[in-house]
Amino acid sequence: MKDILRNIGVIARALDSISNIEFKELNLSKGQFVYLVRICEHPGIIQEKLVDMLKIDRATASRAIKNLEKNELITKQQDNNNKKNKLLFPTKKGLELYPLIIRENEYSNSVALKGFSESEINILSEALDKVKDNIADDWLYVKKGNKRNY
Incomplete structure (x- = not known):
């Protein structure tokens, strides 16, 4: 990965x-x-x-x-x-x-974002929003005192 x-x-x-x-x-x-x-x-x-x-x-x-x-x-x-x-x-x-x-x-x-097309910027923005949302779940889980199982 x-x-x-x-x-x-x-x-x-x-x-x-x-x-x-x-x-x-x-x-x-x-x-x-x-x-x-x-x-x-x-x-x-x-x-x-x-x-x-x-x-x-x-x-x-x-x-x-x-x-x-x-x-x-x-x-x-x-x-x-x-x-x-x-x-x-x-x-x-x-x-x-x-x-x-x-x-x-x-x-x-x-x-x-220099050199990025409008399409690439949109794709990157959507991907980073998804990453942020994924991390938010773990952040909340750990914030509540839990430990992640890796």
């Missing part, structure tokens, strides 16, 4: 490293820009939904959210329907960064 996950990992780490360097002056380090984008796109999202969307652990999300809040890029508000939940909203400052982050993402996509 071909080991595509190594290549996916290399790509993800390279793009994350580039973004961390380019966004350092914006106080968006260690992948925090990903959280900010999702909060901008889903204002009022709760942390648990963000954790599920990004497939990360709660502690990592908590640290990133705390830093985004400290840098005044997001705010937390009490959820009137469930007092345990805090709703996450971008601040004006956070919303001002959103277009820059999206431009960087679009640029990285164009670099990554």
Whole structure:
């Protein structure tokens, strides 16, 4: 079987490293820009939904959210329907960064997909969606405290 996950990992780490360097002056380090984008796109999202969307652990999300809040890029508000939940909203400052982050993402996509036909891009996108869905099942299984049997 071909080991595509190594290549996916290399790509993800390279793009994350580039973004961390380019966004350092914006106080968006260690992948925090990903959280900010999702909060901008889903204002009022709760942390648990963000954790599920990004497939990360709660502690990592908590640290990133705390830093985004400290840098005044997001705010937390009490959820009137469930007092345990805090709703996450971008601040004006956070919303001002959103277009820059999206431009960087679009640029990285164009670099990554250089030389691909529209058909190849669609096939790759569908295949990666399928891989993501397959991994999501294992992520949820392990997150609930189970061990995979390999």
